[in-house]
Amino acid sequence: MQTTFAVPLSCEDCINDVSGSLHKLNGINKVTANLKEQLVSIEGTAAPSAIVEAIQATGRDAILRGSGKSNSAAVCILESHTPHVENKVRGLVRMVQVASNMTIIDLSIRGLSPGSYHATVRETGDISEGPESTGPIWEAVKAKKEGTPARGAFGTVEVGKGGVGTVFLDKPVQVWEMIGRSIVVSRQQDGKFDRNDADTIVGVIARSAGVWDNDKTVCSCSGKTVWEERREQVDRGML
Incomplete structure (x- = not known):
C-alpha cells in the first residue's frame, strides 16, 4: 500500500x-x-x-x-450523538482496497471508556437518529441464511485505560460496496442502540482520495490552509 x-x-x-x-x-x-x-x-x-x-x-x-489507487480508499469519521458530549469526534476509520476482493481497515478511537467494542458496517448511511437509524448489520440477513459471518461484522477493538484503542484488520470486501453506508462502534454488536450513550459512536463512510489525487493546500470553501483546518479539527477532537 x-x-x-x-x-x-x-x-x-x-x-x-x-x-x-x-x-x-x-x-x-x-x-x-x-x-x-x-x-x-x-x-x-x-x-x-x-x-x-x-x-x-x-x-x-x-x-x-x-x-492506494484512485477510487480504492474510504474514510469514516466516528462521532457521538449524545447532546452533553463536548468533543463529538471520537474515532476515525480509514479503508484502502489492496486487492480485487480485499480491503484493509485502520480503526482508531480516542475518548471512550475502557473496554471491548464492536465495529460494524450498517445497511444504510442514515445517522439522523444516531446509531438507531443506521439499520441492521450489512448483509446480516443473507449471512444468517447461509450460516456465514455477516460481511459488516468487522470485529472488535480494545480501548485501554487512557481511552485509546486501535485495530488493523483486513476483510474480503470492496470499497465501493461500503460507500454511503455507516459504521457503528459500540459495546453491543447489534440490537437497540442508545443514542444517549456517549460510548456509542457512528459515522458515514465516504470516498477518500487516492495517492496523488489530492494536492489541495488551500480550501476553496473557507480560504484556509490545510494546516489551519487541521488545527480546527484537532480542537474538535479529530484524531
Whole structure:
C-alpha cells in the first residue's frame, strides 16, 4: 500500500528525521519526501495511524492526503450523538482496497471508556437518529441464511485505560460496496442502540482520495490552509 502525507518540512535534516522515525516501524518498505511540495510518500504494510504517530514523534504533524489507487480508499469519521458530549469526534476509520476482493481497515478511537467494542458496517448511511437509524448489520440477513459471518461484522477493538484503542484488520470486501453506508462502534454488536450513550459512536463512510489525487493546500470553501483546518479539527477532537 502507498500513502501520501502532508508534513511541514524545511530542510534535508527534517526529511532525514522523519524518514528515520518511519523506518523504525515494521512494514515500511520505502519513504520518499518532496521538500518543495511538503509531501512524504510511504510504501509498505504499516497502518496509516501508526505512520502518523511516527511522524508526530519527530515534533511534526501529518495530514493523510491519499491512500492506494484512485477510487480504492474510504474514510469514516466516528462521532457521538449524545447532546452533553463536548468533543463529538471520537474515532476515525480509514479503508484502502489492496486487492480485487480485499480491503484493509485502520480503526482508531480516542475518548471512550475502557473496554471491548464492536465495529460494524450498517445497511444504510442514515445517522439522523444516531446509531438507531443506521439499520441492521450489512448483509446480516443473507449471512444468517447461509450460516456465514455477516460481511459488516468487522470485529472488535480494545480501548485501554487512557481511552485509546486501535485495530488493523483486513476483510474480503470492496470499497465501493461500503460507500454511503455507516459504521457503528459500540459495546453491543447489534440490537437497540442508545443514542444517549456517549460510548456509542457512528459515522458515514465516504470516498477518500487516492495517492496523488489530492494536492489541495488551500480550501476553496473557507480560504484556509490545510494546516489551519487541521488545527480546527484537532480542537474538535479529530484524531
